[in-house]
Amino acid sequence: MDPRALPPRLVIDPSLPPEISVELRSSPHILRMARTGKRMDTTFNPALLFVLPGFFMVIGVVFAVPAAIVVAIGIGLITLFRWMALDGSYRTTRRRLRLAYAHADRYILPEDLDYPCQQLLRRAQNAVEVILNSKVNRAGLIDTIDNQVTLPEEVWQIAQRLRKLSAMHAEHGKIVPRELPPGMEEAFRPYSNALDAAWTSLAQRVRHLEKYAKQVIKTDKVYQTHRRLEALAARTPEYQRLIAETVRDELAHQHIRELADQAAHARKLFEESITQARQAAGALLRTPLTRD
Incomplete structure (x- = not known):
């Protein structure tokens, strides 16, 4: 499922x-x-x-x-x-x-929310779980915003607003008739628009979290590859000696340069991935949700 x-x-x-x-x-x-x-x-x-x-x-x-x-x-x-x-x-x-x-x-149960709000909250929780359980987060490589504190607070703020939105959705549904008399639609539209605007804002917030989570997944993969390359890099002198001993001089120098270049390239990719993850986190915090 x-x-x-x-x-x-x-x-x-x-x-x-x-x-x-x-x-x-x-x-x-x-x-x-x-x-x-x-x-x-x-x-x-x-x-x-x-x-x-x-x-x-x-x-x-x-x-x-x-x-x-x-x-x-x-x-x-x-x-x-x-x-x-x-x-x-x-x-x-x-x-x-x-x-x-x-x-x-101070707590929010699933049944406090209507179905669309439940799904949106679940998406936010899934994204935060991915981030907090990532290897790069546990290694402290992307935790420039203190994920362990900031992200649970972010989910709480989203959940609070979804609970309020769910209650207002229910109230709106009871007050506004399904069939409005001709000419009355415009009178009710600002209220519906207010609910839609709140939903759009919260959905955008959750998409920011998901974007951060996707970047963290990408960074995790690069990190795992980088660690393997680092393990090989520690043995670079052995590979260099092997090439020098078994390959003609000119070709040996070329292979030695390739080893160094590959290690540098892998580190650059890893550093770029870390930077992108931090930028995604920064985008999330540029419009922080505040406590009511």
Whole structure:
């Protein structure tokens, strides 16, 4: 399946403290509960802390069970139900749900977006993933804009605007009738044009990311070839000696010059590719998206 056809991944504001981000990311289903306004669903009823012990006390009186035993049973049941209420998984889920409600505006779920916006966000995520996982990025050769920080922030800003655009698309669809009375089209057109302009701007932003990613892929290929050539270049003296020992003098000099020229040409191609990748990154940052 084409990765671009898949729904986007969860997006979390990269400015959140790491410990909160990890908690939110670990339980997408809890984030969905918070988004739909659901609360903890638990079968534990606190009234049982009083009803059941009381019931056993009545049984004890009726059947003449010693009071000490009745008290022990009551305390045991209270302790048991209290432990059930405070069970570790329950506490963890409750804590994460509280975090999800507290930071409801700091994460974006796929279902927060309509289908076109989902696809656009997925494209942005795919491009950033390619860049961050590239060998040249990991080697620090193109990281002149601090990709590890800048690119997640870029995806977050795009996702925020897509969420707002999706909401306005839905609202627009409810307000504007499918069939307008004659002569009324012009009155509604500026609103439709505003939505179209926002979409065009965000789509252009994503294309910039994809252009950067394509250049990084190209640079990665050149980088891998360059590393192989560097490994050979380290053995250039051996090749030169081999030629000098086995080929006529004039031809030997020609081959030796070719070795040096090829190494220089490979380095030039690699440096040009790095420069092009950095230029693509620069184009992306010339019109930065800012936080609302």
